[in-house]
Amino acid sequence: MEQEAKFGEQEPEVNLDRRKMMVGTGVLTAGLLLTKAGGLLGTAQAKSQMANWPWPYVKLDPDETAELAYNEWYRVYCGAGVFSSIFTQLQEKVGEPYTLVPPETFIFLEGGLTGWGTACGSHVGAALVTNMIIGPRTTGSHDGPMMGSEIMQWYADAALPTYTPKDPRYKGKMITTVSDSPLCHVSVGRWMKASGHSLGSEERRDRCARVTASVAHQTVTLLNQWHDGQYQTKGRLPSASYGITAQHNCTSCHGSDVPSPPMAAKK
């Protein structure tokens, strides 16, 4: 990753062929005139809007966002739930480019990518939000990816779920657990072991809905700081410390026999 950071200086290359073509035919001019007249944006602008970083952002209420995410979990699950809770508000308050992206696209993040138990969809959904709004590192700012990384660390450290909905579907006591990992399998597994509840239980399902709400709450809290110019990332690149892409919980899988990666001098 140290080497990879060198590539962060490049400017993003956006395909502008069609835009150029439209300028040549005068169609873009018509689009711009219409924009002034009625707020309707032409396609050439619409496509570049998603690459026009950072996107316009207005501060959102973390509790309201968490409530939306909690309820959205029961429709589209963790990744799309976090994404939808933030994007649907900004579709209303800002409009484009938020209106371009249907949150349902990201339903597949459920269960750590279609049930594979890899990265929990909630923080991948959060990273999609921060990288779409703030932009990739090729824009010059690393805040988008590093805010996503910070949320992964927060997720691994927190006693989840941290957020309690105003009117939760499950009315009993909700056990919290620390995953020490950003992986769905570990996060859900530790909670199932501590609670004794199965994957299909009402309790586990409400737990993951509340985790989704918790991550949405944390994401908006950080985005609001960023909006106010107060965001100082706590995100880290684990690969820069370990000589391999990695989590911080080496012994969880390796036990006491943690292998050392090859550290040969770079050629």
Added chain:
Amino acid sequence: MEQEAKFGEQEPEVNLDRRKMMVGTGVLTAGLLLTKAGGLLGTAQAKSQMANWPWPYVKLDPDETAELAYNEWYRVYCGAGVFSSIFTQLQEKVGEPYTLVPPETFIFLEGGLTGWGTACGSHVGAALVTNMIIGPRTTGSHDGPMMGSEIMQWYADAALPTYTPKDPRYKGKMITTVSDSPLCHVSVGRWMKASGHSLGSEERRDRCARVTASVAHQTVTLLNQWHDGQYQTKGRLPSASYGITAQHNCTSCHGSDVPSPPMAAKK
């Protein structure tokens, strides 16, 4: 996941408030007229285009796509590399909605999510492609997410990299390894152990560029089958088999002491 499948019957809900508003003011009509006249789409259409599943797709050459992905790795890394190799071609051959989404958005998938070693970005990039084009399971077809899941399984089973570029940057012999896992940490770690090369080495970097090319090749191969009505998914939901979201390589982390998840009857 068995329970979660129940939610697959819902139709996606796309925010159409702005569209309704524009119809009310007559602006949408102006946009539609302009579309007929000059091919320029209004915003209200542009936003729904990404939710208009399945997207128009034309068959791509797997080898050409792999070459693009290989070179894109050196600019935007694994996840955005797979995404870009397919989307940039379809931006040219189809236009919208492909032109709406800048591939650089997904640079953060590098290193298993900003260097954390979770899901390898290459197959997450592939899943973004298949879910954007074919659509989420709420459309009625499960081919989008299941094609992504099938690519994860293929990734775990294959001796990677499977694709050799026409003019590779690294000219020496490229060792291949089977990860038995969709995780970047395991995939890269096994290759580093077998090859003896460090994370920052030219060899490891070219290995990951070739893995990116390999996944892009496989993704287009499956998308072409789908286009021809020949796609029969081999994708599975591991969570349905194990009672927990999971990979198939339980002993890789748990050794011989694989815990049994709680399997209490659903309430």
